[in-house]
Amino acid sequence: MNSHPPVSQSGKLPLGMLGLLLLSLLSCENPKVMLSLRNGNAKQADYELHCDVFDVAPAQNISVTWYRNNKTFKSFMDLIEEPQKKSYILGVNISREEKFAEFRCEVQLKLEELKPQHPVISTTHQLSARYAPELRTNFSKIITVAMGGNATLLCDVEGNPPPVYQWTIDEQPMLETTNRLDITQVNSSSNYRCTATNILGNTTMNIFVDMEENYTTEPPAMPTPEAPENCGLTVMPSEVYVKYGDSASINCRTTSKDAALMDWEHAVGETYGTPPSVTWKIEKLEDFTVEPFCFVTLDTDEQCKVKPNITLYKLPDTVAISAVGNGPMKEGEEHQLQCHIYSVAPAKKLLVKWYKDDETVLNDDLKSSDVTPLPECLNDSTVRLCNVSSIYTFTVKKSDNGSLFRCKAEFQFGPAGPLVPPSMASEPYTTVVHYKPTIKNCPSYAGVENSFRLNDLPCETDGNPRPGIEWSYNGTLIDSSKLLTRAESGIYKATAHNSMGQVNTDVNITVEYAPRLSCQMMYEVEVKNTPKLLCNAEGLPHPDITWFKNGKEHFPQHWEKHESGNYSVKASNKHGTAEHAFYLDILYPPEFTESDTTTKVVVGGNVSLVWEADGNPKPEIHCNDSLAENVRASTVGRQKIITITGATSTNAGRYICVATNKVGEVTRATTLVLKDKSTDLSQHWWVFLLVLLVFAILVVVFILKGRRKHGQYDFPLQTRLTVENGTM
Known part of the structure; x- marks a missing residue:
């Protein structure tokens, strides 16, 4: 279990410990990081990445972060307790569909509350998918070759890790270890088998070489040893190629x-047999100077001898x-790789x-190799173990990064040599090329605020090296x-840089956000105006606006006088909604309830002139009323009243009133006409009543007189009673 420095109850480091940490920070440097690659266990993981951390002082907290394709893959904290190398595995x-992935590790010192150090970044390894060898063509091949002809056989197999190849001819193992097999001077039909193997499995490909005999051509004559014809000596084989440490046998x-x-x-070696056939044999040939020869002594004491041509070769250790050179490979520069071949003979072959x-x-x-000076073993005639090398010079390209280079030392013994030239190949060398940064898939982008x-x-x-990226x-x-806000939309510049250079690209960033309404509690609009958004609505994308009146969606073509009331608006976009309620007051200009009129009044009479107007806001009515003593002006509600008492000629004329509010104004006129009393029958009503009364009396008298003429009399009751009683 990791131990950590003690902290105070407040959660902060004690001053003493903080001082020690600060001293430690000032006295230590960032660690060194190296990322290495190993093959993993085929049953658990394709690869093992080892992130080795060096030069970390004890009692340091470090953060280790793994990145896969530039994204955080795994992260954890560790406490370095001892000043030694730490390895994180x-x-x-990598799946076949993914093909390849890039990995790196980053290490950063973490000293409690102190500002963390800059991270130390390892080199980046690009790993490809691993799979067992498999045939590119799902069938065996038959190749027809003329007798004595040459052919190249290709083991058409792919796999990762690159497979190791093993060839056999008619079930007998061969020395070739690459996917190409060059055969020369074919003298028989044979079945070749190539087995490709890596740690994940193997596959086999069969190639049958069918030799086509040429009957028109005489077979080449075999060389005969230089010997007196009368001895009749021959050795079989006359030319022998023996691998160092193998057995050899020649019959004479x-x-x-x-x-x-x-x-x-x-x-x-040793010999066995009796004339006319004896055999030389050695179980383990390791002497490059061996030159055995076969001899015969005739009865005539004449002696003949024959010496076979023996070539002992040794594959490199x-x-x-x-x-x-020590520097890294850089794009565009010339670079050299050297192939070291140790303990080989004969080197000049x-x-x-x-x-x-x-x-x-x-x-x-090798004789024209760039290696100088050339080893002596390439020039002298003595065969001995030798160390030689070859140099490959090339101009580095970006595409060379991650390429696998191999060199193969192959003996060239000519037509008489082994059918498959003996060879040995190096392990693959993975090139790491430093090249300038590039940026892609960095288009204009829209994100959400905060x-x-x-x-x-x-x-x-x-x-x-893996480029860092900065934004400006x-x-x-x-x-x-940092989380971006709506005020931070704009053109940003991304700069990717490493030790080889830098590259820039501009990115248009749009920061979107949910709607927001800035509204008042009440608004005034004029009648007949086209409705428009009264609130200040913000949002990105621009929000859609919906109007409501008393909870129901409502958005008229024009404002009408009766539409004042409680309203609300809702702003919506893909990031949210905002609502606000307010009172909407419909303003309209003043209107008088009556049109222009004429009013009459008699001299000395009383009259009231009334103007009434409607409007929103409530209009104010102003009239050009007289300043005479008998004139009084008053306002009652929406009415303007001018009262004239005891009208005189000075009161006659045109009275004009103007109703005004902030929307507009309207004018109405009333003409006051003054009439004389003699012409105004309405002023002598009592005369009419008197005349009417006289007329009524005359009518009654006339009726009474008519009755008397006809003997009809009506007497009062009292009079009648007196006559009846004999009194008058």
Whole structure:
């Protein structure tokens, strides 16, 4: 369990401990980080990445972060308790669909509350998917070759890690270890089998070579040893190629009938057999100077001898590639790789073949090699173990990064040599090329306010060393982990940089946000106006606006006088909604309830002139009323009243009133006409009543007189009673 420095109850480091940490920070440097690659366990992981951390002082907290394709893959904290190398291992798998992925590790010191150090970034490794070898063509091949002809057989197999190839001819193992097999001077039909193997599995391909005999051509004559014809000596085989440490056997035969003695002269090995056939044999040939010969002594004491041609060859102990120079490979510069071949003989029979991703890029016969001075073993006639090397010079390209280079030392013994030239290849050398950064997939982008950072952009950078990326706005560096707000939309510049250079690209960033309404509690609009948004609505994308009156959607073509009331608006976009309620007051200009009129009044009479107007806001009515003493003006509600008492000629005339509010004004006139009393019957009503009364009395009298003429009399009751009683 990791131990940590004690903290106070407040959660802060004690001053003493803080001082120690500060002293530690000032006295230590950032650690060194190296990322290395190893093959993983085939059952658990394709690869093992080892992130080795060096030069970390004890009692340091470090943060270790793994990145896969430039995204955080795994992160954790660790406490370095001892000043030693720490190794952090990550097992990873790459699927066939993914093809490849890039990995790196970053290490950063964490000293409690002190500001963390800049992270130390490892080199980036690009790993490809691993899979067992498989045939590119799902069938075996038959190749027809003329007798004595040559052919190249290709083991058409792919796999990762690159497979190791093993060839057999008619079930007998061969020395070739590449996917190409060159055969020369074919003299029989044979079945060749190529087995490709890596740690994940193997597959086999069969190629049948069918020799087509040429009956019109005589077979080549076999060389005969220089010997007296009368001895009849022959050795079989006459030319022998023996791998260092292998056994060898040569038979010697004579056709002479006069052989008195027959044997082998040899420094190593042994002989057996009796004339006319004796055999020289050695179980383990390791002497490059061995020159046994077979002799026969005839009865005539004449002696003949024959010596076979023996070539002892030794494959290298090791074939390895290294880079020439200490600096990294840089795009566009010339670079050299050196193939080291250790303990080989005979060196002057070697051809060094260079391959880049299984494609031949150079054949070096060593005698014209760039290596100077040339080893003596390439010039002298003595065969001995020798160390030689070959140099491949090329101009580095970006595409060379991650390429696999191999060199192969191959003996060139000619037509009489082994059917498959003996060879040994190096392990693949993975080139790491430093090249300038590039940026792609970094388009214009829209993010949401307070939840979007520049780090969230899908920008992809490429370069080696792995480029860092910086963002700037209007020439000022920006913290790419900071959440952006609506005020920070604009053109940002992304700069990817490494030790090889830098590249820039502009990115248009749009920060979107939910709607927001800035509204008042009441608004005034004029009648007949076209409705428009009264509130200040913000939002990106621009919000859609919906009007409501008393909870129901309402948006008229024009405002009408009766539409004052409680309203609300709702602003909506894909990020949210905002609502606000307010009172809407419909304003309209004043209107008088009556049109212009004429009013009459008699001299000395009383009259009231009334003007009434409607409007919103409530209009004010102003009249050009007289200043005479008998005139009084008053306002009651929406009415303006001018009262004239005891009208005189000075009161007659045109009275004009103007109703005004902030929307408009309207004018109405009333004409006052003054009449004389003699012409105004309404002023002598009592005269009419008197005349009417007189007329009524005359009518009654007339009726009474008419009755008397006809003997009809009506007497009062009292009069009648007196007559009846005899009184008058």
